[in-house]
Amino acid sequence: MTALPTRADEAWRYADLAALAPVWPVATETISIDAGETAARTLVIDGAAVHDIVVSVGDGAAFAMHVLNAARGYGRVALRVTLGRGSRFHLGAAQIAGGEQTVEIVTEVVHTAPDATSRQIVRQVLGGRATGNYLGRVMVDRGAVGTDGEQSIRAILLDRGATANARPELEIFADDVKCAHGCAIGELDQDGLFYLASRGLPPAAAKAMMVQAFLAEAFVGAADGERLTAAALAALEHLL
Amino acid sequence: MLEIDNLYASVADKPILKGLSLTIRPGEIHAIMGPNGAGKSTLGYTLGGRPGYGVTGGSVVFDGQDLLAMEPHERAAAGLFLGFQYPVEIPGVSMVQFLRESLNAQRKARGQEPLSGGAFLKLAREKAALLKLDPEMLKRPVNVGFSGGEKKRAEMVQMGILDPKLAILDETDSGLDIDALRICGEGINAIMRRPDKAVLLITHYQRLLDYVKPDVVHVLAGGRIVRSGGPELAHKLEAHGYEGVAA
Numbered sequence: 001m002t003a004l005p006t007r008a009d010e011a012w013r014y015a016d017l018a019a020l021a022p023v024w025p026v027a028t029e030t031i032s033i034d035a036g037e038t039a040a041r042t043l044v045i046d047g048a049a050v051h052d053i054v055v056s057v058g059d060g061a062a063f064a065m066h067v068l069n070a071a072r073g074y075g076r077v078a079l080r081v082t083l084g085r086g087s088r089f090h091l092g093a094a095q096i097a098g099g100e101q102t103v104e105i106v107t108e109v110v111h112t113a114p115d116a117t118s119r120q121i122v123r124q125v126l127g128g129r130a131t132g133n134y135l136g137r138v139m140v141d142r143g144a145v146g147t148d149g150e151q152s153i154r155a156i157l158l159d160r161g162a163t164a165n166a167r168p169e170l171e172i173f174a175d176d177v178k179c180a181h182g183c184a185i186g187e188l189d190q191d192g193l194f195y196l197a198s199r200g201l202p203p204a205a206a207k208a209m210m211v212q213a214f215l216a217e218a219f220v221g222a223a224d225g226e227r228l229t230a231a232a233l234a235a236l237e238h239l240l
Numbered sequence: 241m242l243e244i245d246n247l248y249a250s251v252a253d254k255p256i257l258k259g260l261s262l263t264i265r266p267g268e269i270h271a272i273m274g275p276n277g278a279g280k281s282t283l284g285y286t287l288g289g290r291p292g293y294g295v296t297g298g299s300v301v302f303d304g305q306d307l308l309a310m311e312p313h314e315r316a317a318a319g320l321f322l323g324f325q326y327p328v329e330i331p332g333v334s335m336v337q338f339l340r341e342s343l344n345a346q347r348k349a350r351g352q353e354p355l356s357g358g359a360f361l362k363l364a365r366e367k368a369a370l371l372k373l374d375p376e377m378l379k380r381p382v383n384v385g386f387s388g389g390e391k392k393r394a395e396m397v398q399m400g401i402l403d404p405k406l407a408i409l410d411e412t413d414s415g416l417d418i419d420a421l422r423i424c425g426e427g428i429n430a431i432m433r434r435p436d437k438a439v440l441l442i443t444h445y446q447r448l449l450d451y452v453k454p455d456v457v458h459v460l461a462g463g464r465i466v467r468s469g470g471p472e473l474a475h476k477l478e479a480h481g482y483e484g485v486a487a
Contacts, residue, residue: 194290195328195382199342199402200316200349209341213332213381 011078014133014165016102019074020050028052033061035084040064042224044231048073059084059113066222067093069103070235078106085113091120094218094228096235097130098158104133111139111177115146120153122166123218125211127158127239137169138181144174151181156188156214158207158239207240208233241266241303241406241438248297249279249286255296256282258463264406264438271441271449271474274460275482280442281325283460284410288322289315303405316342317349319405321398323412327391330382335394338382339364339401346402367400371427388415396427407432408440413448425451446478459485 002025005012012020029051033039035058043051048071057063061084069075075097081089095103109118124132138149155164168181188210196206215232219225242264249257256279264270274280286293287300289312300307305318330338344354355363368375371393383391392412399407409428413421425448432439441452449457449471457473458465461482467473477485 189328189330190291191328192330194288194312195324195330196338196342197312198288198290198316198322198324199338199398200313200346201342202313202345203311205341205345206313209333209338210330213330216332 011106011135013135014102014131015076015104016074016131019048019102020076023048023050026050026052028054031055031063033057033063033087035059035061038062040066040223042066042222042228043077044068044228045071045075045077046231046235047071048075050074050076052078053080055079055081055089057081057083057087057089057116060086062088062090064090064221065092066219066224066228067091067105068096068228068231068235069093069105070096070232071101071103073101075101075103076106077104079108081107081109081118083109083111083113083116083118086115088116089118090221091122092218092220092222093120093122094215094232095122095124095126095132095134096215096232096239097124097132098127098239100129102131102133104131104135106133107136109136109138109149110141111144111147111149112141114144116144117148118150120151121218121220122151122153123215124155124164125158125215125236125239126155126162126164129159129161129163131163131165133165135165135167135169137171138179140170140172140174140177140179142173145176147174147177147179149177149179152217153181153183154214155185156211157185158188204240208236211236211240241268242307242440243301244287244298245300246298247286247295247300249282250294250296251282251292256463257286259298260460260464261298262458262465264440266438267435268455269433269439269441269452270456270458271443271454272458272460272465273443273474273477273482278460279463280460281410284322284325284408284442287315287320287408288312313345314349316402316404317346321402321404321407323395323399323407323409325411325414327383327386327395329384331384333382335378335380335382336361336364339378339398343402364397364401367397367431370400370430371396372423373397389417389420392416392424393420393427396424396431400427400431403431405436406438406440408442410442411444412441413443413445421447422451424448428452446474449474
Protein backbone atom coordinates (compact mmCIF):
# COMPACT_ATOMS: atom_id res chain seq x y z
CA MET A 1 0.00 0.00 0.00
CA THR A 2 2.85 2.34 0.68
CA ALA A 3 4.64 1.81 -2.64
CA LEU A 4 3.88 4.52 -5.18
CA PRO A 5 1.47 3.15 -7.79
CA THR A 6 2.61 2.64 -11.38
CA ARG A 7 0.76 2.84 -14.67
CA ALA A 8 0.58 -0.95 -14.66
CA ASP A 9 -2.04 -0.57 -11.94
CA GLU A 10 -5.35 -0.15 -13.77
CA ALA A 11 -6.73 2.31 -11.24
CA TRP A 12 -3.75 4.60 -11.85
CA ARG A 13 -3.33 4.09 -15.57
CA TYR A 14 -4.06 7.73 -16.54
CA ALA A 15 -3.00 9.35 -13.25
CA ASP A 16 -0.53 12.19 -12.84
CA LEU A 17 2.03 10.12 -10.94
CA ALA A 18 4.57 12.94 -10.76
CA ALA A 19 2.01 15.06 -8.91
CA LEU A 20 1.04 12.11 -6.75
CA ALA A 21 4.55 11.32 -5.47
CA PRO A 22 4.89 14.24 -3.00
CA VAL A 23 1.53 13.48 -1.33
CA TRP A 24 1.87 9.70 -1.27
CA PRO A 25 0.78 7.72 0.69
CA VAL A 26 -2.76 9.03 0.86
CA ALA A 27 -4.81 8.48 3.99
CA THR A 28 -8.06 6.60 3.47
CA GLU A 29 -11.26 8.17 4.72
CA THR A 30 -13.95 5.80 5.87
CA ILE A 31 -17.66 6.53 5.78
CA SER A 32 -20.22 4.12 7.21
CA ILE A 33 -23.94 4.57 6.80
CA ASP A 34 -25.88 2.46 9.28
CA ALA A 35 -28.84 0.37 8.15
CA GLY A 36 -31.84 2.49 7.27
CA GLU A 37 -29.93 5.78 7.58
CA THR A 38 -29.58 8.48 4.94
CA ALA A 39 -26.42 10.51 4.46
CA ALA A 40 -24.97 12.92 1.94
CA ARG A 41 -21.53 14.33 1.30
CA THR A 42 -20.34 17.13 -0.92
CA LEU A 43 -16.73 17.40 -1.94
CA VAL A 44 -15.34 20.45 -3.73
CA ILE A 45 -11.74 20.30 -4.91
CA ASP A 46 -10.36 23.64 -5.98
CA GLY A 47 -6.72 23.10 -5.07
CA ALA A 48 -4.66 19.98 -5.68
CA ALA A 49 -6.02 17.03 -3.75
CA VAL A 50 -6.06 13.26 -3.74
CA HIS A 51 -8.95 11.63 -1.92
CA ASP A 52 -9.33 7.97 -1.15
CA ILE A 53 -12.74 7.22 0.31
CA VAL A 54 -14.22 3.93 1.39
CA VAL A 55 -17.96 3.88 1.90
CA SER A 56 -20.09 1.19 3.42
CA VAL A 57 -23.83 1.60 2.91
CA GLY A 58 -25.88 -0.58 5.25
CA ASP A 59 -29.08 -2.46 4.47
CA GLY A 60 -31.81 -0.09 3.36
CA ALA A 61 -29.52 2.93 3.78
CA ALA A 62 -28.89 5.68 1.24
CA PHE A 63 -25.78 7.66 0.48
CA ALA A 64 -25.52 10.54 -1.98
CA MET A 65 -22.21 12.05 -2.91
CA HIS A 66 -21.71 15.15 -5.04
CA VAL A 67 -18.28 16.09 -6.28
CA LEU A 68 -16.93 19.14 -8.04
CA ASN A 69 -13.40 18.34 -9.09
CA ALA A 70 -12.08 21.64 -10.38
CA ALA A 71 -8.55 21.06 -9.18
CA ARG A 72 -5.70 23.46 -9.88
CA GLY A 73 -3.19 20.69 -10.33
CA TYR A 74 -3.85 17.00 -9.88
CA GLY A 75 -7.27 16.22 -8.46
CA ARG A 76 -8.36 12.68 -7.80
CA VAL A 77 -11.29 11.14 -6.02
CA ALA A 78 -11.24 7.38 -5.53
CA LEU A 79 -14.38 5.80 -4.12
CA ARG A 80 -14.90 2.23 -3.04
CA VAL A 81 -18.53 1.66 -2.15
CA THR A 82 -20.05 -1.49 -0.71
CA LEU A 83 -23.82 -1.71 -0.90
CA GLY A 84 -26.03 -3.68 1.48
CA ARG A 85 -29.46 -5.12 0.78
CA GLY A 86 -31.91 -2.64 -0.69
CA SER A 87 -29.48 0.27 -0.24
CA ARG A 88 -28.97 3.21 -2.59
CA PHE A 89 -25.87 5.03 -3.74
CA HIS A 90 -25.81 8.16 -5.88
CA LEU A 91 -22.73 9.86 -7.27
CA GLY A 92 -23.08 13.13 -9.14
CA ALA A 93 -19.69 14.43 -10.18
CA ALA A 94 -18.42 17.24 -12.35
CA GLN A 95 -14.82 17.62 -13.40
CA ILE A 96 -13.44 20.83 -14.86
CA ALA A 97 -9.85 21.18 -15.96
CA GLY A 98 -7.62 23.18 -18.27
CA GLY A 99 -3.93 23.69 -18.84
CA GLU A 100 -1.90 20.51 -18.39
CA GLN A 101 -3.94 19.26 -15.46
CA THR A 102 -5.23 15.80 -14.77
CA VAL A 103 -8.48 15.26 -12.90
CA GLU A 104 -9.96 11.88 -12.24
CA ILE A 105 -12.68 9.95 -10.56
CA VAL A 106 -12.12 6.28 -9.92
CA THR A 107 -14.96 4.24 -8.50
CA GLU A 108 -15.59 0.69 -7.48
CA VAL A 109 -19.16 -0.01 -6.48
CA VAL A 110 -19.86 -3.45 -5.10
CA HIS A 111 -23.40 -4.76 -4.91
CA THR A 112 -23.03 -7.45 -2.25
CA ALA A 113 -26.69 -8.11 -1.53
CA PRO A 114 -30.01 -8.05 -3.40
CA ASP A 115 -32.00 -5.04 -4.55
CA ALA A 116 -29.45 -2.24 -4.18
CA THR A 117 -29.37 0.69 -6.57
CA SER A 118 -26.34 2.63 -7.73
CA ARG A 119 -26.36 5.72 -9.94
CA GLN A 120 -23.23 7.42 -11.19
CA ILE A 121 -23.47 10.59 -13.25
CA VAL A 122 -20.18 12.16 -14.29
CA ARG A 123 -19.88 15.28 -16.45
CA GLN A 124 -16.51 16.61 -17.56
CA VAL A 125 -15.53 19.86 -19.23
CA LEU A 126 -11.93 19.86 -20.38
CA GLY A 127 -9.88 22.52 -22.08
CA GLY A 128 -6.27 23.17 -23.01
CA ARG A 129 -4.25 19.98 -22.80
CA ALA A 130 -6.06 18.71 -19.72
CA THR A 131 -6.95 15.10 -19.08
CA GLY A 132 -10.16 14.03 -17.39
CA ASN A 133 -10.66 10.42 -16.38
CA TYR A 134 -13.48 8.29 -15.15
CA LEU A 135 -12.71 4.70 -14.33
CA GLY A 136 -15.75 3.06 -12.87
CA ARG A 137 -16.28 -0.57 -12.02
CA VAL A 138 -19.61 -1.94 -10.92
CA MET A 139 -19.40 -5.40 -9.39
CA VAL A 140 -22.46 -7.50 -8.75
CA ASP A 141 -21.75 -10.37 -6.39
CA ARG A 142 -23.35 -13.78 -6.61
CA GLY A 143 -26.77 -13.50 -5.01
CA ALA A 144 -27.09 -9.73 -5.51
CA VAL A 145 -30.24 -10.22 -7.56
CA GLY A 146 -32.41 -7.22 -8.29
CA THR A 147 -29.35 -5.00 -8.62
CA ASP A 148 -30.00 -1.78 -10.51
CA GLY A 149 -26.81 -0.06 -11.61
CA GLU A 150 -26.34 2.87 -13.93
CA GLN A 151 -23.34 4.85 -15.13
CA SER A 152 -23.79 7.94 -17.29
CA ILE A 153 -20.49 9.45 -18.32
CA ARG A 154 -20.21 12.43 -20.63
CA ALA A 155 -17.42 14.83 -21.52
CA ILE A 156 -17.14 18.02 -23.52
CA LEU A 157 -13.74 18.87 -24.94
CA LEU A 158 -13.33 22.62 -25.39
CA ASP A 159 -10.01 22.35 -27.18
CA ARG A 160 -8.44 19.84 -29.52
CA GLY A 161 -5.60 19.11 -27.09
CA ALA A 162 -7.86 17.96 -24.25
CA THR A 163 -8.38 14.28 -23.47
CA ALA A 164 -11.19 12.40 -21.80
CA ASN A 165 -10.85 8.80 -20.74
CA ALA A 166 -14.10 7.12 -19.81
CA ARG A 167 -14.07 3.50 -18.84
CA PRO A 168 -17.18 2.04 -17.26
CA GLU A 169 -16.84 -1.63 -16.39
CA LEU A 170 -19.33 -4.22 -15.29
CA GLU A 171 -18.57 -7.49 -13.52
CA ILE A 172 -21.77 -9.36 -12.99
CA PHE A 173 -22.02 -12.68 -11.17
CA ALA A 174 -25.75 -12.71 -10.54
CA ASP A 175 -28.83 -13.22 -12.68
CA ASP A 176 -31.78 -10.86 -12.81
CA VAL A 177 -29.83 -7.62 -12.62
CA LYS A 178 -30.18 -4.35 -14.49
CA CYS A 179 -26.95 -2.56 -15.29
CA ALA A 180 -26.67 0.23 -17.83
CA HIS A 181 -23.84 2.43 -18.86
CA GLY A 182 -23.48 5.19 -21.38
CA CYS A 183 -20.51 7.23 -22.48
CA ALA A 184 -20.28 10.22 -24.75
CA ILE A 185 -17.37 12.49 -25.52
CA GLY A 186 -17.87 15.46 -27.80
CA GLU A 187 -17.52 19.15 -28.42
CA LEU A 188 -19.94 21.95 -27.62
CA ASP A 189 -22.81 21.94 -30.09
CA GLN A 190 -21.90 24.51 -32.74
CA ASP A 191 -25.51 24.92 -33.85
CA GLY A 192 -26.49 25.70 -30.28
CA LEU A 193 -23.67 28.22 -29.90
CA PHE A 194 -24.69 30.03 -33.07
CA TYR A 195 -28.32 30.05 -31.97
CA LEU A 196 -27.37 31.69 -28.67
CA ALA A 197 -25.03 34.14 -30.42
CA SER A 198 -27.77 35.08 -32.88
CA ARG A 199 -29.81 36.29 -29.91
CA GLY A 200 -27.02 38.53 -28.70
CA LEU A 201 -24.94 36.40 -26.34
CA PRO A 202 -21.18 36.95 -26.72
CA PRO A 203 -19.19 33.72 -27.34
CA ALA A 204 -17.95 33.31 -23.75
CA ALA A 205 -21.45 33.82 -22.32
CA ALA A 206 -22.96 31.40 -24.85
CA LYS A 207 -20.38 28.74 -24.00
CA ALA A 208 -20.85 29.30 -20.26
CA MET A 209 -24.60 28.88 -20.62
CA MET A 210 -24.29 25.60 -22.51
CA VAL A 211 -21.56 24.23 -20.26
CA GLN A 212 -23.47 25.18 -17.13
CA ALA A 213 -26.52 23.32 -18.41
CA PHE A 214 -24.36 20.31 -19.19
CA LEU A 215 -22.75 20.26 -15.75
CA ALA A 216 -26.07 20.83 -13.97
CA GLU A 217 -26.96 17.18 -14.58
CA ALA A 218 -24.22 16.22 -12.13
CA PHE A 219 -25.67 18.41 -9.38
CA VAL A 220 -29.27 17.24 -9.59
CA GLY A 221 -30.47 16.38 -6.10
CA ALA A 222 -27.56 18.07 -4.32
CA ALA A 223 -28.67 19.94 -1.20
CA ASP A 224 -26.09 22.64 -1.90
CA GLY A 225 -26.49 22.61 -5.67
CA GLU A 226 -26.33 26.38 -5.91
CA ARG A 227 -22.95 26.49 -4.18
CA LEU A 228 -21.67 23.76 -6.51
CA THR A 229 -22.96 25.59 -9.57
CA ALA A 230 -21.37 28.85 -8.44
CA ALA A 231 -18.04 27.13 -7.81
CA ALA A 232 -18.25 25.39 -11.20
CA LEU A 233 -18.92 28.70 -12.94
CA ALA A 234 -15.95 30.28 -11.19
CA ALA A 235 -13.75 27.41 -12.39
CA LEU A 236 -15.10 27.73 -15.91
CA GLU A 237 -14.13 31.39 -16.11
CA HIS A 238 -10.53 30.30 -16.59
CA LEU A 239 -11.46 27.99 -19.43
CA LEU A 240 -13.99 29.80 -21.60
CA MET B 241 -31.96 49.75 -43.40
CA LEU B 242 -30.30 46.91 -45.32
CA GLU B 243 -28.26 47.22 -48.49
CA ILE B 244 -26.92 44.03 -49.97
CA ASP B 245 -24.66 44.70 -52.92
CA ASN B 246 -23.42 41.97 -55.25
CA LEU B 247 -23.06 39.40 -52.46
CA TYR B 248 -21.18 36.18 -53.07
CA ALA B 249 -21.13 33.46 -50.41
CA SER B 250 -19.95 29.87 -50.24
CA VAL B 251 -20.68 26.93 -48.00
CA ALA B 252 -17.89 24.35 -47.78
CA ASP B 253 -16.23 26.04 -50.77
CA LYS B 254 -19.36 25.63 -52.85
CA PRO B 255 -20.60 28.96 -54.21
CA ILE B 256 -24.27 29.45 -53.27
CA LEU B 257 -24.93 33.19 -53.48
CA LYS B 258 -23.72 34.59 -56.77
CA GLY B 259 -24.06 38.34 -56.97
CA LEU B 260 -27.18 38.96 -54.88
CA SER B 261 -28.29 42.56 -54.50
CA LEU B 262 -31.21 43.78 -52.41
CA THR B 263 -32.20 47.01 -50.68
CA ILE B 264 -34.73 47.16 -47.85
CA ARG B 265 -35.88 50.52 -46.52
CA PRO B 266 -37.35 51.23 -43.08
CA GLY B 267 -41.03 50.38 -42.89
CA GLU B 268 -40.83 47.78 -45.67
CA ILE B 269 -41.62 44.12 -45.68
CA HIS B 270 -39.86 42.09 -48.36
CA ALA B 271 -40.48 38.47 -49.24
CA ILE B 272 -37.93 36.22 -50.88
CA MET B 273 -39.33 33.20 -52.61
CA GLY B 274 -37.55 30.61 -54.64
CA PRO B 275 -37.15 26.93 -55.36
CA ASN B 276 -35.27 24.51 -53.13
CA GLY B 277 -31.54 25.01 -53.35
CA ALA B 278 -31.81 28.58 -54.62
CA GLY B 279 -29.84 29.90 -51.63
CA LYS B 280 -32.67 31.26 -49.48
CA SER B 281 -31.49 29.81 -46.18
CA THR B 282 -27.86 30.55 -47.09
CA LEU B 283 -28.83 34.20 -47.42
CA GLY B 284 -30.37 34.18 -43.94
CA TYR B 285 -27.41 32.42 -42.34
CA THR B 286 -24.88 34.60 -44.16
CA LEU B 287 -26.62 37.75 -42.92
CA GLY B 288 -26.74 36.24 -39.42
CA GLY B 289 -23.02 35.43 -39.54
CA ARG B 290 -23.19 31.69 -39.10
CA PRO B 291 -19.73 30.05 -39.03
CA GLY B 292 -19.09 28.11 -42.22
CA TYR B 293 -20.93 30.60 -44.43
CA GLY B 294 -18.07 32.42 -46.08
CA VAL B 295 -18.54 35.69 -47.90
CA THR B 296 -16.33 35.78 -50.99
CA GLY B 297 -17.48 39.08 -52.46
CA GLY B 298 -19.82 42.04 -52.16
CA SER B 299 -20.97 44.08 -49.21
CA VAL B 300 -23.83 44.34 -46.74
CA VAL B 301 -24.60 47.59 -44.95
CA PHE B 302 -27.06 47.37 -42.08
CA ASP B 303 -28.26 50.61 -40.55
CA GLY B 304 -25.12 52.37 -41.74
CA GLN B 305 -22.73 49.70 -40.41
CA ASP B 306 -20.67 47.07 -42.22
CA LEU B 307 -22.68 44.01 -41.24
CA LEU B 308 -20.13 41.50 -42.51
CA ALA B 309 -17.43 42.88 -40.19
CA MET B 310 -19.54 42.11 -37.13
CA GLU B 311 -19.72 38.95 -35.02
CA PRO B 312 -23.12 37.23 -34.80
CA HIS B 313 -23.83 38.61 -31.30
CA GLU B 314 -22.85 42.10 -32.44
CA ARG B 315 -25.29 41.86 -35.35
CA ALA B 316 -28.03 40.98 -32.84
CA ALA B 317 -27.14 43.92 -30.62
CA ALA B 318 -27.20 46.16 -33.68
CA GLY B 319 -30.84 45.15 -34.19
CA LEU B 320 -30.78 42.11 -36.47
CA PHE B 321 -32.98 39.13 -35.65
CA LEU B 322 -32.73 35.81 -37.45
CA GLY B 323 -35.78 33.57 -37.16
CA PHE B 324 -34.65 29.97 -37.64
CA GLN B 325 -36.30 27.46 -39.91
CA TYR B 326 -35.25 24.79 -37.41
CA PRO B 327 -34.92 26.41 -33.97
CA VAL B 328 -32.19 24.66 -31.98
CA GLU B 329 -32.96 22.70 -28.81
CA ILE B 330 -30.75 23.50 -25.84
CA PRO B 331 -31.37 21.11 -22.94
CA GLY B 332 -30.79 22.45 -19.46
CA VAL B 333 -31.16 26.15 -20.33
CA SER B 334 -34.58 27.63 -19.65
CA MET B 335 -36.18 29.95 -22.20
CA VAL B 336 -36.47 32.63 -19.52
CA GLN B 337 -32.78 32.50 -18.58
CA PHE B 338 -31.71 32.37 -22.23
CA LEU B 339 -33.84 35.32 -23.31
CA ARG B 340 -33.16 37.47 -20.30
CA GLU B 341 -29.40 37.02 -20.63
CA SER B 342 -29.63 37.59 -24.37
CA LEU B 343 -31.66 40.76 -24.02
CA ASN B 344 -29.40 42.11 -21.30
CA ALA B 345 -26.28 41.27 -23.33
CA GLN B 346 -27.78 43.29 -26.19
CA ARG B 347 -28.69 46.15 -23.88
CA LYS B 348 -25.20 46.16 -22.39
CA ALA B 349 -23.68 46.30 -25.89
CA ARG B 350 -25.90 49.31 -26.60
CA GLY B 351 -24.95 51.02 -23.35
CA GLN B 352 -28.35 50.46 -21.73
CA GLU B 353 -29.12 49.33 -18.20
CA PRO B 354 -30.08 45.66 -17.77
CA LEU B 355 -33.77 44.86 -17.41
CA SER B 356 -34.74 43.62 -13.94
CA GLY B 357 -36.14 40.13 -13.44
CA GLY B 358 -39.63 41.47 -12.79
CA ALA B 359 -39.67 43.80 -15.77
CA PHE B 360 -38.35 41.02 -18.00
CA LEU B 361 -41.03 38.56 -16.90
CA LYS B 362 -43.75 41.12 -17.56
CA LEU B 363 -42.37 41.70 -21.05
CA ALA B 364 -42.02 37.97 -21.72
CA ARG B 365 -45.59 37.24 -20.59
CA GLU B 366 -46.92 40.06 -22.73
CA LYS B 367 -45.18 38.74 -25.87
CA ALA B 368 -46.17 35.14 -25.11
CA ALA B 369 -49.82 36.27 -24.89
CA LEU B 370 -49.46 38.03 -28.24
CA LEU B 371 -48.40 34.74 -29.83
CA LYS B 372 -50.91 32.72 -27.76
CA LEU B 373 -48.06 30.70 -26.27
CA ASP B 374 -48.58 29.34 -22.75
CA PRO B 375 -46.18 31.45 -20.62
CA GLU B 376 -45.41 28.31 -18.63
CA MET B 377 -43.51 27.11 -21.70
CA LEU B 378 -40.97 29.84 -21.11
CA LYS B 379 -39.84 27.97 -18.00
CA ARG B 380 -38.94 24.93 -20.08
CA PRO B 381 -35.55 24.26 -21.64
CA VAL B 382 -35.04 26.14 -24.90
CA ASN B 383 -37.23 24.52 -27.58
CA VAL B 384 -36.97 21.09 -25.91
CA GLY B 385 -40.19 19.13 -26.28
CA PHE B 386 -41.85 21.96 -28.23
CA SER B 387 -43.96 20.94 -31.22
CA GLY B 388 -43.01 22.37 -34.61
CA GLY B 389 -45.65 25.06 -34.29
CA GLU B 390 -44.67 25.92 -30.72
CA LYS B 391 -41.05 26.34 -31.78
CA LYS B 392 -42.03 28.84 -34.46
CA ARG B 393 -44.34 30.73 -32.13
CA ALA B 394 -41.54 30.76 -29.55
CA GLU B 395 -39.25 32.28 -32.19
CA MET B 396 -41.79 35.08 -32.65
CA VAL B 397 -42.00 35.54 -28.86
CA GLN B 398 -38.22 35.88 -28.86
CA MET B 399 -38.49 38.45 -31.63
CA GLY B 400 -41.06 40.38 -29.62
CA ILE B 401 -38.85 40.41 -26.53
CA LEU B 402 -35.66 41.34 -28.37
CA ASP B 403 -37.47 44.01 -30.42
CA PRO B 404 -35.12 44.10 -33.44
CA LYS B 405 -34.96 46.70 -36.21
CA LEU B 406 -34.74 44.09 -38.93
CA ALA B 407 -36.10 40.55 -38.79
CA ILE B 408 -34.98 37.93 -41.27
CA LEU B 409 -37.47 35.11 -40.94
CA ASP B 410 -36.40 31.85 -42.56
CA GLU B 411 -39.44 29.75 -43.40
CA THR B 412 -41.29 30.76 -40.28
CA ASP B 413 -44.38 29.28 -41.96
CA SER B 414 -43.01 25.76 -42.34
CA GLY B 415 -44.46 23.26 -39.91
CA LEU B 416 -47.37 25.49 -38.95
CA ASP B 417 -51.01 24.53 -39.03
CA ILE B 418 -53.57 27.06 -40.29
CA ASP B 419 -54.30 28.61 -36.89
CA ALA B 420 -50.62 28.85 -35.94
CA LEU B 421 -49.87 30.40 -39.32
CA ARG B 422 -52.41 33.13 -38.67
CA ILE B 423 -51.14 33.69 -35.11
CA CYS B 424 -47.53 33.95 -36.32
CA GLY B 425 -48.53 36.26 -39.15
CA GLU B 426 -50.44 38.54 -36.81
CA GLY B 427 -47.51 38.43 -34.40
CA ILE B 428 -45.09 39.53 -37.10
CA ASN B 429 -47.40 42.42 -38.00
CA ALA B 430 -47.86 43.49 -34.39
CA ILE B 431 -44.16 43.40 -33.59
CA MET B 432 -42.51 44.49 -36.82
CA ARG B 433 -44.90 46.56 -38.90
CA ARG B 434 -43.54 49.95 -37.86
CA PRO B 435 -42.09 52.85 -39.83
CA ASP B 436 -38.66 52.27 -38.25
CA LYS B 437 -38.54 48.48 -38.68
CA ALA B 438 -38.25 46.09 -41.59
CA VAL B 439 -38.76 42.40 -42.34
CA LEU B 440 -37.26 39.98 -44.82
CA LEU B 441 -39.51 36.93 -45.10
CA ILE B 442 -37.94 33.85 -46.65
CA THR B 443 -40.65 31.48 -47.74
CA HIS B 444 -41.71 28.85 -50.22
CA TYR B 445 -45.37 29.65 -50.21
CA GLN B 446 -47.87 32.43 -50.66
CA ARG B 447 -49.86 31.45 -47.57
CA LEU B 448 -47.83 33.43 -44.99
CA LEU B 449 -48.04 36.45 -47.28
CA ASP B 450 -51.83 36.40 -46.93
CA TYR B 451 -51.28 37.52 -43.34
CA VAL B 452 -48.07 39.49 -43.68
CA LYS B 453 -48.54 41.58 -46.81
CA PRO B 454 -45.18 42.24 -48.45
CA ASP B 455 -44.31 45.50 -50.13
CA VAL B 456 -41.84 43.80 -52.43
CA VAL B 457 -41.54 40.19 -53.55
CA HIS B 458 -38.27 38.81 -54.93
CA VAL B 459 -37.57 35.57 -56.69
CA LEU B 460 -34.24 34.00 -55.76
CA ALA B 461 -32.84 31.43 -58.16
CA GLY B 462 -29.30 30.25 -58.73
CA GLY B 463 -27.97 32.44 -55.95
CA ARG B 464 -29.27 35.78 -57.17
CA ILE B 465 -32.46 37.80 -57.41
CA VAL B 466 -33.89 37.06 -60.83
CA ARG B 467 -37.09 39.01 -60.52
CA SER B 468 -38.69 41.55 -58.18
CA GLY B 469 -42.20 42.94 -58.07
CA GLY B 470 -45.18 43.78 -55.93
CA PRO B 471 -47.37 41.35 -53.97
CA GLU B 472 -48.94 40.18 -57.21
CA LEU B 473 -45.68 38.41 -58.06
CA ALA B 474 -46.25 35.96 -55.21
CA HIS B 475 -49.68 35.11 -56.61
CA LYS B 476 -48.18 34.58 -60.04
CA LEU B 477 -45.58 32.24 -58.56
CA GLU B 478 -48.28 30.31 -56.76
CA ALA B 479 -50.26 29.99 -59.98
CA HIS B 480 -47.47 29.33 -62.46
CA GLY B 481 -44.58 27.94 -60.41
CA TYR B 482 -41.02 29.21 -60.30
CA GLU B 483 -40.17 27.88 -63.73
CA GLY B 484 -43.03 29.73 -65.32
CA VAL B 485 -42.28 33.07 -63.67
CA ALA B 486 -38.53 33.17 -63.10
CA ALA B 487 -37.48 31.82 -66.46
